[in-house]
Amino acid sequence: MKIKVLGCSGGEFPKHRPPSFLLDDDIVFDTGSLTNVLDIKSQLRVRHIFITHSHLDHIMGIPFLADNLLFSKKSRGVNIIGIPPVIEALRRSLLDGSIWPDFTIIHGEHGTLLNLTELKPGQSMKIAPYTITPYEVNHSVPASGYLIEEGERRCFYTGDTGPSDSTWKQVGEKQIHCLIIETSLPNRMKEIAIKTGHLTPRLLEEEISKIRPSPERIYAIHPKPLYKEIIRTELQRLKLKHLRLSRDRETIEV
Ligand SMILES: [Zn+2]
Ligand SMILES: [Zn+2]
Numbered sequence: 001m002k003i004k005v006l007g008c009s010g011g012e013f014p015k016h017r018p019p020s021f022l023l024d025d026d027i028v029f030d031t032g033s034l035t036n037v038l039d040i041k042s043q044l045r046v047r048h049i050f051i052t053h054s055h056l057d058h059i060m061g062i063p064f065l066a067d068n069l070l071f072s073k074k075s076r077g078v079n080i081i082g083i084p085p086v087i088e089a090l091r092r093s094l095l096d097g098s099i100w101p102d103f104t105i106i107h108g109e110h111g112t113l114l115n116l117t118e119l120k121p122g123q124s125m126k127i128a129p130y131t132i133t134p135y136e137v138n139h140s141v142p143a144s145g146y147l148i149e150e151g152e153r154r155c156f157y158t159g160d161t162g163p164s165d166s167t168w169k170q171v172g173e174k175q176i177h178c179l180i181i182e183t184s185l186p187n188r189m190k191e192i193a194i195k196t197g198h199l200t201p202r203l204l205e206e207e208i209s210k211i212r213p214s215p216e217r218i219y220a221i222h223p224k225p226l227y228k229e230i231i232r233t234e235l236q237r238l239k240l241k242h243l244r245l246s247r248d249r250e251t252i253e254v
Contacts, residue, residue, distance in 0.1 A: 001130070001150045003180075003252045007033025010184045010222035011057065017248055018057035019222060021157060021180070022046075027127060029146060029157050031061030033248075035068060043068055044075060048127055050134075051082040052159025053143030054089035062094065066103035066113045075108045077115050081125065083134050084118045085142035091116060122170065135170050137161035139197035148254075153177055155254045156215075160184070160222060162197035168210045178254040179215035180246065181207065182222035186230045198222075201234035208240070219246040 002024065007017025009032075018032025026047040028034060035043060043065055052058055062080060069075035080090065095102050095114065103114045119125055121144060124133040129151070134144035138161050145158040145167065155178040156171065184198035193200050199207060204220065220243065223231040232245050246252070 001148065001153060001155065001254045003155065003178075003254065005221075005246055005248055005250050005252065006037040007248050008219075008221040008246045009228075009248070010182070010224045011226075013225040015248075016225040016228070018060065019159075020061065023130070023148065027130070027132075030058040030159065031065065032057045034061030035064040036061075037249075040068060040072065044072060046078055047076070048079045048081060050132060050146050051080060051086055051090070052137075052145060052157070053082075053139055053141050054086055054093070055141065055160065058159065059090065059094060062090070062114070063100040063103070066106075067100075069108055069113050070103070070106065073109055075113070076110045077108065077112050079115050079117050081117045081119050083121055083136070083142060083144045086144070087116050087118045089141070135167050137167050137197075138164040143197075147171060147174075147176075150254075153254050155180065155252075158182055160197060162194055162199060163203055163207060165210060168207075168212075171211075173212050175213050176211065176215040177217065178252060179208075179211070179218045180221055180252070181218060183220040183231055183235065183245075184222050184224055186227045187234050189227075201231060201238060204235075205238050205240075208243075216242060218243040219252060220244065221246045 004022040006020040009016035019030045020033035021029040025045040028049045131149045133147045148155045157180040185193045187200045
């Protein structure tokens with residue numbers, strides 16, 4: 001499987017784009033950089049959007065995508081998928097008609113533009129050739145990561161998470177070939193990281209030690225732009241050969 005990193009920053013600055021990952025042409029994980037990176041042709045190919053949690057940097061592309069679909073004659077509806085509290089938050093606060101039109105009731109050429117789909121933690125969705133399963137992570141609002149499986153190849157994308165034992169227990173002892181995991185803050189901000197459900201490089205090291213068998217490759221994402229260089233240095237100090245900071249626009253092959 002090939003995953004294109006549209007954006008992997010923990011904030012928005014010039015040249016730092018919020019998280020969004022494109023699997024093949026039609027599956028997206030989080031939407032921070034969906035409509036500001038993909039051209040309209042690529043946006044129209046998107047069919048399924050998996051959302052990790054309701055924070056703005058992960059959902060901001062949804063309303064703009066819906067607007068673009070509405071004015072594009074060829075558009076088909078898009079599935080927005082998440083664990084139940086995430087879908088509920090989208091319904092309550094983003095798609096309630098108060099700050100943008102409610103695109104879950106607006107029809108395009110081929111039916112409603114956005115269809116909200118709940119997926120329980122541990123429940124898999126098959127989108128050939130992939131099986132995609134959410135697992136709860138530890139964040140300040142309800143959140144899940146996603147395990148993406150294609151045959152025996154596996155990638156796990158955490159979204160935003162603080163330290164968690166239960167996530168890795170639930171994923172079980174499966175070989176994760178590629179781990180895309182957040183590292184938002186530098187080591188000196190450990191306390192605030194734990195309080196807000198984020199990781200520092202040292203906390204990341206502890207998380208990695210909980211995962212058995214150890215992931216083959218690890219991409220750190222979501223550094224707060226102000227701390228990106230110190231986080232890069234602290235990650236290098238861990239001296240883990242299979243770990244590095246991810247880059248916007250790179251393609252990750254699993
Ligand atoms: Zn968050
Ligand atoms: Zn975030």
